[in-house]
Amino acid sequence: MRKNWIVVPALMILLLLLPALSVAQSDDEILTPVDDSLSTVTEPQPVAEEQLVEPDPGLDVPGAVTVMDKENDAGDLLLVSFEQPLYTDGIFAYNIYRRVAGEETWNLVEVIPADEPPEFIDGYDPEFPISPGVLYEYRIASATVDEEEFFGSVFEAEVVSVGEIYHTGKTRVLIAGGLFIFLIFYYFGKAQRGAKMYLRPIAGIEAIDEAIGRATEMGKPVLYVPGLSTISDVATIASLTILGRVAKKIAQYQTPLMVPNRDPIVYTIADEVVKQAYMEAGRPDAYDPDSVFFLTTSQFAFVAGVNGIMMREKPATNFYLGMFWAESLLLAETGSLSGAIQIAGTDAVTQLPFFITTCDYTLIGEELYAASAYLGREPKQIGAVKGQDSCKAIIMSFITLALLLAIIDLVAGTHTLDWVRQVITMPIVD
Amino acid sequence: MIVMVGGILMMVQYFIPHQYSQAVFNSYTEWAPIVGAFALILGVGSLTRVHSHKIRRKAKNWQYSWAVLLPLFGMPVFALLLPQSLAGGMEEPSIFHFLFMHIQVPIQSTMFSLLAFYIASAAFRAFRAKSALATVLLLAAVIVMLGQVPIGEVFGRWLPETGLWILRYPNLAAKRAIMLGVGFGILATNLKIIFGVERNWLGGAGK
Numbered sequence: 001m002r003k004n005w006i007v008v009p010a011l012m013i014l015l016l017l018l019p020a021l022s023v024a025q026s027d028d029e030i031l032t033p034v035d036d037s038l039s040t041v042t043e044p045q046p047v048a049e050e051q052l053v054e055p056d057p058g059l060d061v062p063g064a065v066t067v068m069d070k071e072n073d074a075g076d077l078l079l080v081s082f083e084q085p086l087y088t089d090g091i092f093a094y095n096i097y098r099r100v101a102g103e104e105t106w107n108l109v110e111v112i113p114a115d116e117p118p119e120f121i122d123g124y125d126p127e128f129p130i131s132p133g134v135l136y137e138y139r140i141a142s143a144t145v146d147e148e149e150f151f152g153s154v155f156e157a158e159v160v161s162v163g164e165i166y167h168t169g170k171t172r173v174l175i176a177g178g179l180f181i182f183l184i185f186y187y188f189g190k191a192q193r194g195a196k197m198y199l200r201p202i203a204g205i206e207a208i209d210e211a212i213g214r215a216t217e218m219g220k221p222v223l224y225v226p227g228l229s230t231i232s233d234v235a236t237i238a239s240l241t242i243l244g245r246v247a248k249k250i251a252q253y254q255t256p257l258m259v260p261n262r263d264p265i266v267y268t269i270a271d272e273v274v275k276q277a278y279m280e281a282g283r284p285d286a287y288d289p290d291s292v293f294f295l296t297t298s299q300f301a302f303v304a305g306v307n308g309i310m311m312r313e314k315p316a317t318n319f320y321l322g323m324f325w326a327e328s329l330l331l332a333e334t335g336s337l338s339g340a341i342q343i344a345g346t347d348a349v350t351q352l353p354f355f356i357t358t359c360d361y362t363l364i365g366e367e368l369y370a371a372s373a374y375l376g377r378e379p380k381q382i383g384a385v386k387g388q389d390s391c392k393a394i395i396m397s398f399i400t401l402a403l404l405l406a407i408i409d410l411v412a413g414t415h416t417l418d419w420v421r422q423v424i425t426m427p428i429v430d
Numbered sequence: 431m432i433v434m435v436g437g438i439l440m441m442v443q444y445f446i447p448h449q450y451s452q453a454v455f456n457s458y459t460e461w462a463p464i465v466g467a468f469a470l471i472l473g474v475g476s477l478t479r480v481h482s483h484k485i486r487r488k489a490k491n492w493q494y495s496w497a498v499l500l501p502l503f504g505m506p507v508f509a510l511l512l513p514q515s516l517a518g519g520m521e522e523p524s525i526f527h528f529l530f531m532h533i534q535v536p537i538q539s540t541m542f543s544l545l546a547f548y549i550a551s552a553a554f555r556a557f558r559a560k561s562a563l564a565t566v567l568l569l570a571a572v573i574v575m576l577g578q579v580p581i582g583e584v585f586g587r588w589l590p591e592t593g594l595w596i597l598r599y600p601n602l603a604a605k606r607a608i609m610l611g612v613g614f615g616i617l618a619t620n621l622k623i624i625f626g627v628e629r630n631w632l633g634g635a636g637k
Contacts, residue, residue, distance in 0.1 A: 074449040132449050163448040170445050180614070184621055232462070234616045237623065244630035264473030265466055271476075273630065293480045294473035300541035301534075312491055326545060333548045347612040349605050357556040365608040369615030372630060380627045388614045395610060 060085035061152035075132030075163030081119035184387030191383030204361035215316035221256035223315040227322020239322035245375040247277035332358035437624030
């Protein structure tokens with residue numbers, strides 16, 4: 001009897017669980033059977049079969065390819081994007097192939113890793129450039145780590161690449177450039193009409209006469225280094241214009257001049273500038289063809305050569321005007337040790353401290369470009385300097401405005417500065 | 431006229447991305463090195479003329495001119511006519527390579543390494559506290575220099591942070607001001623050259 005009373009609650013629990021078990025069996029057959037014998041009886045449904053099988057990555061290929069013409073280019077770039085496959089497991093990268101429509105040969109133009117966005121700009125590879133007006137076809141392959149490729153369909157580009165006549169991304173540059181050119185021309189005209197314009201004195205430029213006079217009194221040469229850059233550098237051109245003025249004064253004083261050059265093109269122009277200056281000074285006979293000479297294109301060999309000249313010839317005055325790099329201090333310090341009066345000028349911001357430390361006078365940045373106007377005192381040249389100053393005044397007023405807006409934003413919690421920045425900031429253009 | 435046409439052409443070209451515009455620009459950039467290569471012949475001619483004159487006239491320190499002329503013409507001989515190695519065969523390194531690596535490179539390295547001593551000498555001169563402004567410069571230099579090295583943190587975090595602040599704000603503001611002026615200077619100089627206001631760089635110092 002004691003054994004039988006356990007059957008009663010057991011039956012009751014079984015009765016309670018029976019509806020729940022029957023619902024589970026009818027709704028879903030994916031429950032794993034506890035008993036092996038039960039599993040042999042239950043046949044798997046087709047839906048469950050699909051979910052259990054892993055997709056084969058090799059069979060998944062990218063979908064449609066979209067090709068668009070890139071704006072503001074020379075007609076040599078296309079924007080290519082494609083639909084990624086549904087299953088990306090096992091895909092290491094997508095290999096993009098391109099060919100001219102109708103031709104046989106496919107060229108691999110890009111490999112995009114599987115985890116990167118499915119788009120790229122075609123045409124940067126110099127081996128396979130895009131030609132303007134040519135129709136291309138694309139096909140993309142899913143590639144495995146073992147470099148096995150599974151190709152998708154061939155897609156013909158909807159567009160051909162076309163070069164634009166105007167770069168819309170440079171409109172703000174055009175407006176700003178146009179404004180600055182207008183201002184410089186305005187002051188050109190004003191100066192030509194005889195308007196008096198004040199130029200603040202620059203000690204370095206005023207000392208040029210004194211420095212040449214010193215060399216004349218001492219009977220020693222003047223050394224002029226027109227920088228180490230090429231003629232395409234505007235600082236070199238500015239230096240050559242100053243050389244013309246300096247050489248003319250030197251010719252009048254009959255002082256020896258030495259102009260070592262690093263760039264052969266700069267050498268030929270410097271030679272012509274000095275020759276012409278002697279002619280204009282009325283001393284063509286005093287011109288020495290060996291006064292302007294080429295040394296070497298090697299940076300430190302040039303320094304060694306010029307330093308050697310300083311220590312042997314002991315010039316009374318050294319000019320370093322133009323573009324300089326690491327050699328600036330090597331030159332200026334040696335010149336300082338040789339006892340010469342030194343006038344330097346460069347637009348290389350990193351070299352300015354070295355020149356300021358070791359030279360008697362230094363033309364800082366834009367003063368190098370203004371020096372020719374200061375020396376010549378021609379109305380148009382002075383007008384150009386005033387034009388520069390007015391351009392700087394505009395920029396300074398913008399900076400002041402931005403400062404005020406930043407303070408207002410800070411106090412009032414507004415975002416006016418961001419708005420102004422969006423309007424006037426130049427975009428990065430390629 | 432040539433400069434004006436060329437200058438305006440290049441200015442307009444900047445705003446035209448079309449392939450014809452690019453072709454003009456590319457042809458210019460291809461021509462420039464070719465002209466440079468021919469100008470090098472003039473440069474070597476100048477160097478030879480100056481030093482041969484010195485030797486002929488027995489000018490002061492004329493012996494050094496041999497030190498210029500012999501390698502100037504000797505190295506091309508080893509590079510082009512005698513490309514053999516030191517052992518006599520054609521295997522590397524050649525005599526040219528040997529001379530370059532064992533004379534030219536060490537001399538250049540020596541010149542560059544001198545810069546460290548020159549910087550120390552210039553810094554000593556610049557950082558003498560002769561006036562109130564020079565004292566400010568000295569203090570700023572000490573803070574920035576100590577802030578850049580690990581030992582600076584011994585004095586506290588404020589030192590590298592102050593050094594970084596000096597570099598990021600006052601220093602950068604001054605640099606930007608100079609660069610802004612340089613930008614406008616370049617623009618004005620280019621316009622003066624393009625429109626013939628400035629002709630000195632082609633020879634002729636004006637009246």
